[in-house]
Amino acid sequence: MIQEGQREELSTETRSLRASGLTDEIGFLIARAKLVTLELVDEQLEEFGLKRQSYATLSLACTEYGLTQRELAASLKVDPSRLVAILDELQGRNLVVREVDPADRRSRTIRATDAGRQLCAQAAESVRRVEELLLGEIPAGERATIMGALRRIAFPSPRP
Amino acid sequence: MIQEGQREELSTETRSLRASGLTDEIGFLIARAKLVTLELVDEQLEEFGLKRQSYATLSLACTEYGLTQRELAASLKVDPSRLVAILDELQGRNLVVREVDPADRRSRTIRATDAGRQLCAQAAESVRRVEELLLGEIPAGERATIMGALRRIAFPSPRP
């Protein structure tokens, strides 16, 4: 188990975390991994003036499906009321538009503008770099396993 | 790619998420996996009257290292001021005690009581069930890969 070659200096912090058993629990690991990962994502998004949620919203708005705010909120697991502010900001920057759904005038379908699409494409490229930063040294086969497992966890039983 | 045998009913929600590319981004996946996972963890902890942070704190208090509040806060990436309320609650339930560090009377070393150890052991057993729920159908070898990757992401460059 312990490599002779690379002597690992274990901080008391790491040692106690291991002794507590927390580093064997998936909940603790995912919570912590989320902190680290999203910090990197935020870093990448900063230059585009986007935050995680506005970026995710913009990404969905770039698809061909004309999603309503309700659908958007459900997809992103965000409260519809929270989405209002996000869309206000995106629309204020002319990245998306709210179109009245002709089929149901209560709903607004959200679509990205050309500027929105362009910005989203650039941001997506930056965001994808995070995976490289985090899993760069891991062989491609294992990386696929990991991403697949995350997908499975993120979208449980019925849906992939 | 697409299995003939199992016809997958794709909801428009899943379809649009895929089309947006978000399901290929590690940031989105981890954020979402964290939501799902911690919901299960909370569920398991509820019967013990613990929340994530108090459980993690209690876990660390159960180790042989007599950690100070400062060290605890650093290990859990929680603000020291936030830890005060957590410890107040745990101490109020006689699960931990604050001992004045004889070496440095400014510091308080946190230790679990016998009751605290007992409760933590029970809670830990429940919490570990979450991994089974999430990764139960995945072969053991891949599970080890996944947990290892999470550890690597959660504790970047210098520390394992």
Next chain:
DNA sequence: CAGCAACCGTTGATTACTGCAACGATTGCG
């Protein structure tokens, strides 16, 4: 050994985010 900067736990204020109820506008159904 006196004094001073630094550190510890704690308090308090400020800010941000989540979840929930309620509202007008609109729809679909009976």
Next chain:
DNA sequence: CGCAATCGTTGCAGTAATCAACGGTTGCTG
């Protein structure tokens, strides 16, 4: 037509994250 349900929106309450400040304590330094 009338009524329940839905959509976007607003506002509010509870919770957490961040930061400054303070008394008590330590250790360094002159």
